[in-house]
Structures are given as C-alpha cells and as structure tokens.
Amino acid sequence: MRDTIRRFEDRVIAGELLTYEEGCQLAAIEADSPDLLDLISSANRVRLHFKGTRVDTCSIVNAKSGSCSEDCAFCSQSAHHGAGVESYPLLDSESIGRAADEAFDAGAEAFGIVAAWKGLREGPELDQLLDRIRDLVAKNKGHVDGSLGHVPNDTIARRLKEAGVHTYNHNLETAPSHFANICSTHTFEDRVQTIQRLKGAGIRVCSGGIFGMGESWEQRVELAVHLRDLDTDVLPMNFLNPLEGTPLESATPLTPRECLKTIAIYRLMLPTANLMLAGGREVNLRDLQSWAFHAGANACMVGNYLTTPGRSTAEDSRMLSDLGLDSPLAVPQPVATQDASPLKVISVGA
Ligand code: SF4
Secondary structure (H helix, E strand, O other), rough: OOOHHHHOOOOOOOOOOOOOOOOHHHHHHOOOOOHHHHHHHHHHHHHHHOOOOEEEEEEEEEEEEEEOOOOOOOOOOOOOOOOOOEEOOOOOOHHHHHHHHHHHHOOOEEEEEEEEOEEOOOHHHHHHHHHHHHHHHHHHEEEEEEEEOOOOOHHHHHHHHOOOEEEEEEOEOOOOHHHHOOOOOOHHHHHHHHHHHHHHHEEEEEOEEEEEOOOOOOHHHHHHHHHHHHHHEEEEEEEEOOOOOOOOOOOOOOOOOHHHHHHHHHHHHHHEEEEEOOOOHHHHHHHHOOHHHOOOOOOOEEEOOOOOOOOOHHHHHHHHOOOOOOOOOOOOOOOOOOOOOOOOOOOOOO
C-alpha cells in the first residue's frame, strides 16, 4: 500500500485530482495498520506543499438556540428530539458584540453568528440580524461570518453580502446517499442550492460534514467528491459527539485513528482546501488532536461549540506553537513554578 500512497501523493502534488475510486482505495486502509502512518505522512507533505505552516482560526456564538423545526439526527437543538438543550431567541447586539470581542481578543480571525432554525426569511428577525452583523462589521476587528441556515432566494443572499457577511457556513453534513438517514425535513439538494445562492452573491462558503453518523468509508469519500465539486472555501470536519436525547446518542464514535484517516483522505482528495478541525475534536481525537494537523488540517475552530464546551484557546495556541505551526492565537507565556529544581522525578508503582 505504501507505494500506492506515495504514487497518489506525487500525482496530487503535481496538480492531479484523485478519483472517487482512488479515494476508496485509501479508505480501504485499516486505521489500525502501519499503512495509516504512511497515509498521514503523505497528507502532511501535501498540506505543506499547498498550505504551508499557516493555521487559520475562527470562533462562533450560538446566537439563537434550540427549538429548531428541523430533525437533524445529530443535533440537540432540534425540537423533534427533546434533548433538553437551552432555548433562547436571537441574542441582542450587546451580547453578540461581547462574544465577538472575546473571540477576536483571543486571536480568532473570524467570528461566526450561528442560529438554530431552518433558515432565513424576510421579516423583522432578518432585519435585526442584519443590523447585528452591520454593527460587528463596523467595529472592524475581524471577519464576520454567519451560519444561519437555508437561504431561500438570491435577494436574501445579496442582503447578507451587503450587510458584510464574509463567509457563510452551510454544511452538506453527510454523503447524499446517507442524507435521508440523518434528516427528513429537508434534502441534500436544499443544502446544495443554498451554497450555490451564496456563491452567486459573492459570499465565501464554508461547508463540510460530520463524521461518525453511521456512514460507510465509501460515503465519506462520496461527500469529499461533492464538496470538491462545489468548490467551497473552507471545509469544516466535525466528528460526532453523540449527545443524550438525540437519535444518534448511541452511535459508536470514531476512534482517534479513524478520525486521522478521514482527515488524511480529505487532504489527498482536496489538496488545496482549507480543512478546518471543528466540533467533536476533543472527544474523538483525545490525545491525538495535535496529529490532525500532520494528517492534513490547516484550520481550527477555537473556543466553545454550539451546545458543548471546547477547550481553552491557550491550550490550542500552545499545541499549534509546539507543532511549529503559525497561527494568530496569542502564545501563552510559560507559568513560573514555585519549585526551582530543574527536574522532578516522580516514581510510579511499587
Ligand atoms: S443542525 Fe441546524 S437545521 Fe438541523 S436541527 Fe440543528 S439547528 Fe436545526
């Protein structure tokens, strides 16, 4: 397998794209086999070739939580599941402004306003939302992004652009052949249409998926091909954190090595994409989180997620700096200890 992986790497670096079938060849690698390290090494070289050592960062606020009309099986904010998540209406301008200040001060380059609802429609709520976006854009502290659901027409897409939305997140979530198992209240095609409308309005698009929702390895490759065809700007890679009360609460999580394998396949399939390590990374990758960048990630969501806490930006900053990667996060200073002795030996066991 090593020769095949190296051959694929050479072709990708020379500018060729791997086919779906070739992606499936990579997907057949056992995550527990030594071939995984070859795959990761190749993905790392491809990342360095196309993206260098830079890691982009963004942060989000859950600006409207819970009671969503949609039934996405992974989501604790759906009104269909009764997962007991806190519900609240659209946050006021001050609350969103405070969250944005915190994110930008910690070094996030982009700040995303996220709302749990089916999507946007004309009316006072959209007007308020656009006002909040304009307020943030006027502060000029970083990019203002949105993850506000379905965009039903070109007029609303244009209004988002005019208000100053820099990038809009709308994940495809999973492969088209698996989508109906995950959501019945809207379709994969609805999601694709929103992305096309946003692109038509000149808004950058962030679209990726959630892995570990019962999809096969071939379906992970299928999603990669669809995302590549859509030619979006950022590709968030989320790993399911099964939440109590959701239909996927008993899903078997991916192992850390399966997560790394997924990232590495995506780097080889989408060599120039901005692969963003996103939700569920702490729970699924555990101590192997830092490996995700060697496996091909070149962007990272920092701070808290929508309904679950993330880890501190100081820890992420330390991780990226230890990896020798460049990020806008402020590097924490070493903490002075009380103990002046340079070496402490701790003996464990009998
Ligand atoms: S993922 Fe979005 S659209 Fe789906 S239930 Fe959750 S908040 Fe609603």
